[in-house]
Amino acid sequence: MDERDHRLGDDWFDEPGDDARRAAPPPAPGQADMRRASAAATGEPHRSPASGDGRRPPATVGGRRLVPAGSVLVAGLLGLVLALFLNAASIQRTARAMPFGAQRTLAVAAMRPVAALSHLLLIDRPSNAALAMLGRGTPPEESGSGLHDLGAPGKVTTAMRTPTVGRPLRIWVGGDSMAQNTGAQVVQYAEQTGVMRATLDYHISTGLSRPDYFDWPRRLAYVSRVLRPDVAVAFFGANDAQAVELDGRVLGSETTAWDALYAQRVGQAMDTLRRNGATRVYWVGLPIMGSKAFSRTVRVLNTIYRREAAGRPGVVYVDTWSMFATPSGRFSAYLRDSHGDLQLMRQADGIHLTLAGASRLGWAIVARIRRDYHVAAGATGS
Amino acid sequence: MLFPTITFAIFFVAVFIASWLLMPRSRAWKVFIVLAGCVFYGWWDVRAVALLGVVAVANWGFARAIAGTRGGRARRATLVGALAFDLGLLGVFKYFDFFVVSATNVFRGVGLHLTPPLLDLALPVGISFLTFRIITYVVDVERGTLEPASLLDVAVYVAFFPYLLAGPIARASEFLPQLREPRDPRRIDASRAYFLIFAGLVKKMLIADYVATHLVTGVFTTPGRYSSLETLIAIYGYAVQIYCDFSAYSDMAIGLSLLLGFELPDNFRAPYTARDVRDFWRRWHMTLSSWIRDYLYIPLGGNRKGVGRTYVNLMVAMLLAGLWHGAAWTFVFWGGLHGAGLCYDHWRAARRRQRGEPDLRGGFWPVARQRFLTFQFVAFAWVFFPTRPDFASPLAILSRLFTAWGGVGSNLTLAVVLVIALGIAIQYVPERAAALAQVRFSRLAPALQGVGLALGFFVLNVLGPQGPAAFLYFRF
Numbered sequence: 001m002d003e004r005d006h007r008l009g010d011d012w013f014d015e016p017g018d019d020a021r022r023a024a025p026p027p028a029p030g031q032a033d034m035r036r037a038s039a040a041a042t043g044e045p046h047r048s049p050a051s052g053d054g055r056r057p058p059a060t061v062g063g064r065r066l067v068p069a070g071s072v073l074v075a076g077l078l079g080l081v082l083a084l085f086l087n088a089a090s091i092q093r094t095a096r097a098m099p100f101g102a103q104r105t106l107a108v109a110a111m112r113p114v115a116a117l118s119h120l121l122l123i124d125r126p127s128n129a130a131l132a133m134l135g136r137g138t139p140p141e142e143s144g145s146g147l148h149d150l151g152a153p154g155k156v157t158t159a160m161r162t163p164t165v166g167r168p169l170r171i172w173v174g175g176d177s178m179a180q181n182t183g184a185q186v187v188q189y190a191e192q193t194g195v196m197r198a199t200l201d202y203h204i205s206t207g208l209s210r211p212d213y214f215d216w217p218r219r220l221a222y223v224s225r226v227l228r229p230d231v232a233v234a235f236f237g238a239n240d241a242q243a244v245e246l247d248g249r250v251l252g253s254e255t256t257a258w259d260a261l262y263a264q265r266v267g268q269a270m271d272t273l274r275r276n277g278a279t280r281v282y283w284v285g286l287p288i289m290g291s292k293a294f295s296r297t298v299r300v301l302n303t304i305y306r307r308e309a310a311g312r313p314g315v316v317y318v319d320t321w322s323m324f325a326t327p328s329g330r331f332s333a334y335l336r337d338s339h340g341d342l343q344l345m346r347q348a349d350g351i352h353l354t355l356a357g358a359s360r361l362g363w364a365i366v367a368r369i370r371r372d373y374h375v376a377a378g379a380t381g382s
Numbered sequence: 383m384l385f386p387t388i389t390f391a392i393f394f395v396a397v398f399i400a401s402w403l404l405m406p407r408s409r410a411w412k413v414f415i416v417l418a419g420c421v422f423y424g425w426w427d428v429r430a431v432a433l434l435g436v437v438a439v440a441n442w443g444f445a446r447a448i449a450g451t452r453g454g455r456a457r458r459a460t461l462v463g464a465l466a467f468d469l470g471l472l473g474v475f476k477y478f479d480f481f482v483v484s485a486t487n488v489f490r491g492v493g494l495h496l497t498p499p500l501l502d503l504a505l506p507v508g509i510s511f512l513t514f515r516i517i518t519y520v521v522d523v524e525r526g527t528l529e530p531a532s533l534l535d536v537a538v539y540v541a542f543f544p545y546l547l548a549g550p551i552a553r554a555s556e557f558l559p560q561l562r563e564p565r566d567p568r569r570i571d572a573s574r575a576y577f578l579i580f581a582g583l584v585k586k587m588l589i590a591d592y593v594a595t596h597l598v599t600g601v602f603t604t605p606g607r608y609s610s611l612e613t614l615i616a617i618y619g620y621a622v623q624i625y626c627d628f629s630a631y632s633d634m635a636i637g638l639s640l641l642l643g644f645e646l647p648d649n650f651r652a653p654y655t656a657r658d659v660r661d662f663w664r665r666w667h668m669t670l671s672s673w674i675r676d677y678l679y680i681p682l683g684g685n686r687k688g689v690g691r692t693y694v695n696l697m698v699a700m701l702l703a704g705l706w707h708g709a710a711w712t713f714v715f716w717g718g719l720h721g722a723g724l725c726y727d728h729w730r731a732a733r734r735r736q737r738g739e740p741d742l743r744g745g746f747w748p749v750a751r752q753r754f755l756t757f758q759f760v761a762f763a764w765v766f767f768p769t770r771p772d773f774a775s776p777l778a779i780l781s782r783l784f785t786a787w788g789g790v791g792s793n794l795t796l797a798v799v800l801v802i803a804l805g806i807a808i809q810y811v812p813e814r815a816a817a818l819a820q821v822r823f824s825r826l827a828p829a830l831q832g833v834g835l836a837l838g839f840f841v842l843n844v845l846g847p848q849g850p851a852a853f854l855y856f857r858f
Contacts, residue, residue, distance in 0.1 A: 063821040066569040069402040071828040072641060078832025083839035090843060130844040181603060188604040332502055334483050340490055342483040348505045355603060
């Protein structure tokens with residue numbers, strides 16, 4: 001049997017003459033087209049709808065009218081432009097949320113007249129109304145210092161109580177995408193103690209650099225004032241090494257002015273979380289990263305976190321750098337777990353933690369909380 | 383560059399215009415489309431573009447060497463060299479650390495403590511798809527079913543951006559013939575393209591991301607916090623998520639290619655309506671399953687070497703298909719489950735045929751039962767797919783099914799259940815209905831089509847997530 005017979009007669013799902021094959025659904029239009037393309041490879045004539053082989057191709061395929069590129073361009077551009085006006089407000093928000101740079105400048109400049117015209121002609125009304133109805137119509141916030149006047153401070157205390165089943169320790173875990181897996185593990189391990197109740201509050205692609213994209217200062221004020229956790233665990237920084245805008249000036253992320261502003265924001269976030277009764281804030285530093293350049297940036301951020309935490313009673317800096325480095329201090333996606341086995345701890349991006357990595361960090365954080373609050377050990381992590 | 387972003391929309395409009403303007407000048411068009419692929423692929427990491435170049439040049443050279451070699455043995459030897467190169471590249475990036483770590487852990491178990499060198503290389507997005515695509519080129523040239531192509535054509539085949547990141551695995555024999563003549567700018571199957579692109583966007587943005595965010599991710603990362611019912615629904619939810627995520631990418635890739643005048647093979651056909659595991663693999667990731675059949679299972683001997691060997695070949699093919707998805711034993715186990723399912727279906731069908739009965743019973747209730755049971759098998763097998771690369775997490779999820787009954791759980795909302803049900807129900811929409819809608823849409827004036835597209839984008843913007851999430855299959 002030669003190779004072609006082979007292919008025709010030997011279907012790895014079916015025996016030849018299989019009833020299931022006979023019962024198989026008819027090929028979709030595209031399948032038939034593909035068969036023609038396949039046939040061409042073996043020397044048979046091939047004429048697909050868009051083939052420009054000189055002979056006049058069919059005007060329809062499967063009843064669908066084939067159209068010239070110009071019509072596609074008209075329909076496509078009309079669709080995109082109309083959609084641009086219909087969704088002008090939210091696209092403008094997206095443009096403003098882009099990292100500072102030429103692309104953002106261009107996008108914001110392009111969207112300004114579109115959004116104005118859309119608003120003037122009331123074209124943006126349906127989108128805004130629908131988004132508002134779904135609770136997603138937050139008005140765009142102009143970027144400022146990212147520092148809010150929080151009013152009179154509440155109670156700041158470092159007096160720690162031993163939690164009980166009747167009066168469990170309330171833990172809030174929040175941050176950017178780094179908090180997603182780690183936070184979930186903190187919540188799981190905390191709740192396994194039976195005397196801790198934890199909530200996870202992460203927002204992907206956010207950080208303290210861009211309150212115009214996601215207003216963490218306001219969110220943290222809400223957490224402190226309304227949720228009033230006993231313990232806060234904060235894990236920020238993966239998206240923070242980007243330029244910020246202050247009073248109309250763009251500050252690059254590798255400048256002393258940026259460092260000072262970012263330190264102010266970190267400090268205020270710590271103060272905010274502490275101001276209404278939280279006895280401990282655990283500020284989780286960033287681990288070593290796969291990229292050497294990003295690792296250098298992370299060192300700068302960690303220095304800021306460590307320094308700001310050191311000056312505030314009740315704020316604990318959790319060092320993760322060494323936890324996710326090899327014994328020789330280098331990055332490796334695989335690290336030894338508590339049993340000595342090598343485990344994949346980092347995701348393919350070299351930034352985020354896998355579940356195994358998050359389990360290690362989550363367990364370490366909860367162990368620290370248990371020690372500080374005198375809670376007996378529970379389940380084990382990797 | 384992600385498909386559902388404004389950046390990609392701008393990129394594609396520019397490419398669309400330039401592509402059709404350059405189409406009459408074949409050489410200029412090919413150079414342009416290769417450059418467009420490099421921009422698209424290099425958007426993440428510009429260094430990854432070098433990989434495309436290396437793969438294109440090397441396989442162009444291998445194919446020419448094969449075609450210029452007389453004698454079956456020499457051709458075979460050159461093909462082995464090509465396969466060693468392509469699979470070696472994939473192995474270095476994707477499997478080296480995994481196998482070294484696995485061996486180290488085994489040695490540690492017997493008291494031998496090693497500290498192996500690891501490469502810690504960043505995995506180029508879509509490298510598994512790229513490898514399987516290019517293998518079809520050199521193998522088909524060796525088989526004599528395909529003529530060797532010019533370097534520029536091979537480069538276009540390697541760097542054609544719609545399928546670059548996550549398939550479909552368009553074979554060289556399906557794609558290269560389309561480069562022989564310029565595409566006809568007067569005959570674009572735009573209506574089908576629009577429907578595929580919108581079907582993809584809806585599946586990805588309104589179903590997959592919603593189900594992931596509102597239930598599945600939580601249950602699959604911390605099953606201990608969820609009730610048994612929530613866990614059960616999340617398992618079905620993940621089945622819906624992975625289908626709506628992966629098929630969405632394929633749909634969009636096929637639709638975008640159509641707008642550029644190229645046809646790519648279909649990749650999914652209502653897989654959760656399958657009546658047994660064999661049927662599932664005729665409907666799920668069809669370009670992978672047919673690749674496995676033609677480039678692995680049949681060369682292994684297929685079903686021509688006896689019943690026992692057929693089962694062995696099925697298992698080997700599916701174990702390797704599992705490993706193709708990811709460097710972890712959980713993926714291999716998942717492949718093994720499907721291999722076992724295929725073996726069982728073959729055995730059962732053979733027995734029924736011996737009794738003179740069809741492979742599967744017909745009739746409404748038998749078919750409904752077959753579909754229900756096949757979906758259960760597939761959905762529960764997926765549990766081994768997404769989680770950490772050990773067996774603790776999937777087992778924790780499965781054990782949660784038995785340990786937390788008594789309450790519904792606060793995360794199970796009506797909306798989540800309805801969206802999961804929708805993700806299954808859309809597979810029962812008759813193909814004829816979708817085809818009819820495409821025919822009707824194709825007969826509208828371009829301006830009306832534009833209004834329709836705008837309304838589609840409006841709905842996606844209002845109901846979709848605020849930021850795009852990466853597609854699950856990118857990591858493969």
